[in-house]
Amino acid sequence: METDRSTREIRALETRWQVRLPDAFSRLYGAFEYPFISPCEFLPLDSLLSDGDRWRGMLPQFLPFGDDGDENYFGFYVPSTAVGSDFPVLMWDHEYDHYFPIASNFDSFLRWCVIYGRYLAQDSFEEEEAGGEGEDAQRLEFAELLSLPPELVRDAIPRNERELNERILRADGQNAWAISQLGGHFFRQGKIERARDYFVRASEAAPWFADPYYLLAETYRLSGDEARACRLWWHVFESPIAFSTRTSNYNLGDSHPETEVYEAAANRCVECRSQLEESSTASPLWRLLQEGDPFSPGPRFALAEELKAAGDAAGRERELLNALTLATDSRDIARAYEELIALYERIGRTRDATLCRRDAALD
Secondary structure (H helix, E strand, O other): OHHHHHHHHHHHHHHHHOOOOOHHHHHHHHHOOOOEEOOEEEOOHHHHHOOOOOOOOOOOOEEEEEEOOOOOEEEEEOOOOOOOOOOOEEEEEOOOOEEEEEEOOHHHHHHHHHHHHHHHOHHHHHHOOOOOOHHHHHHHHHHHHOOOOOHHHHOOOOOOHHHHHHHHHHHOOOOHHHHHHHHHHHHHOOOHHHHHHHHHHHHHHOOOOOHHHHHHHHHHHHOOOHHHHHHHHHHHHHOOHHHOOEHHHHOOOOOOOOOEHHHHHHHHHHHOHHHOOHHHHOOHHHHHHHHOOOOOHHHHHHHHHHHHHOOOHHHHHHHHHHHHHHOOOHHHHHHHHHHHHHHHHHOOOHHHHHHHHHHHOOO
């Protein structure tokens, strides 16, 4: 009976979100009323159906389904190009209000939870007596119910972050975050060519995520190819601000500035202006970075208007999403939603328009 109820609620959620949810998502809620696998506490279906954990100002394409207990959320990223139900899973960082890829799809996210959860809990494993069941017994039951490989639970716990990311990558070959972290490991060792290979892979796994372009540019800067580095730093600005994190996430060395990836890329482009292509330095975006305040919503609205006049719908969407991310005043947030709704309706993206309209009405 409970399974029948969860099936009805899953179908209702698909209708509300206008997506087809992964089979593993349905199996999860069919097996557990309140699913939990460290570090993710999945949200109850009735909360998802009522938009209880959406918030005003979030990216419309982000569909949160769980949190980590520290106000950071996990959710699907459903861009306009999404096909089927194989959506990437993002983590939203509460402190910095940015989104980054945790897994390339939901099945891989469940694997990530098992691997990362065991890594976080390794101190408790060390305290258990030999033969004690502890948390791994629960994880093994979870893996069996969801048809996950049992070796995820039975393998030795990774001893350090490099082994952790290698394990995650074996379970999810398109995990852009793990790939980038491993690239950072080789970057710190001075193995620039090897680091570059990883950063290229990360950029291909999640082309909408800005960090790998910045990291890749840094490898070319160190090898003396400033022109190529500049093109890649510029590429950071072609992704929304919310899809870039902080340089400190990659531990690039004591001499590397610890700041927002977006800000670091802007500073690098200013330094190498002569190497940028004319199409970049002649663009309204370059003028904003040079003369305006790129971290205020007002200039982003103005840039969105210029791009609208130029017929650049993709650029306009990016700038409106930037304005939404940067806005703190309720009037700016309302304006961002209003203009996004008009854009999405004009280009036929009714799902995104609907989500924007609902989010705009939240308290």
